[in-house]
Amino acid sequence: ILIMNKMEGLKYKEIADKLDISVKTVESQMRIAFQKIRESFKNEEIILWMLFGRLSGCSL
Structure with a gap:
């Protein structure tokens, strides 16, 4: 379901x-x-920071 929503x-x-x-x-x-x-x-806060930074287009 997650893949269908986020990737597809x-x-x-x-x-x-x-x-x-x-739907519920x-x-x-x-x-x-x-x-x-x-x-x-x-x-693993640093991993999340790096992941979401990359997804939002922020540079490290």
């Missing part, structure tokens, strides 16, 4: 239709995915 650019409704699940389920799974990502990087 599908909206939550499109994902829900494609997977035959509700897509929202819930996205929330869980982001929680897990945050948790896995909670002690």
